[in-house]
Amino acid sequence: xxxxxxxxxxLRPLPPPPEAPQAAAQLHVLPLLLGPRPxxxxxxxxxxxxxxxxxxxxxxxxxxxxxxxLAPPGDIGKAPSAALKEALHALRPEGITAKRAAWHAExxxxxxxxxxx
Numbered sequence: 001x002x003x004x005x006x007x008x009x010x011l012r013p014l015p016p017p018p019e020a021p022q023a024a025a026q027l028h029v030l031p032l033l034l035g036p037r038p039x040x041x042x043x044x045x046x047x048x049x050x051x052x053x054x055x056x057x058x059x060x061x062x063x064x065x066x067x068x069x070l071a072p073p074g075d076i077g078k079a080p081s082a083a084l085k086e087a088l089h090a091l092r093p094e095g096i097t098a099k100r101a102a103w104h105a106e107x108x109x110x111x112x113x114x115x116x117x
């Protein structure tokens with residue numbers, strides 16, 4: 001449950017409205033992302049932390065992606081393990097603030113490095 005007592009869902013974004021210009025492109029790309037058998041990727045609803053401000057949503061998404069990317073390959077497509085649930089629930093606003101600051105510093109260093117050639 002989020003800090004605000006709301007349930008959050010990961011891995012299940014809302015579909016764009018049919019009239020959205022990018023909808024056709026998304027429908028074309030989605031099968032490529034899901035592999036040869038679209039629809040076989042299980043969707044999982046989980047309670048997970050959620051930002052308490054208006055600007056950290058993306059940082060939470062990246063933190064979730066980081067945790068999921070570090071999951072053992074054998075866990076993909078299975079029900080979330082206790083370790084995965086624990087890692088997601090361990091995300092706290094102060095940790096997200098630290099991640100945002102660290103990622104910002106890394107990006108700025110990369111930009112600075114790139115501008116030097």
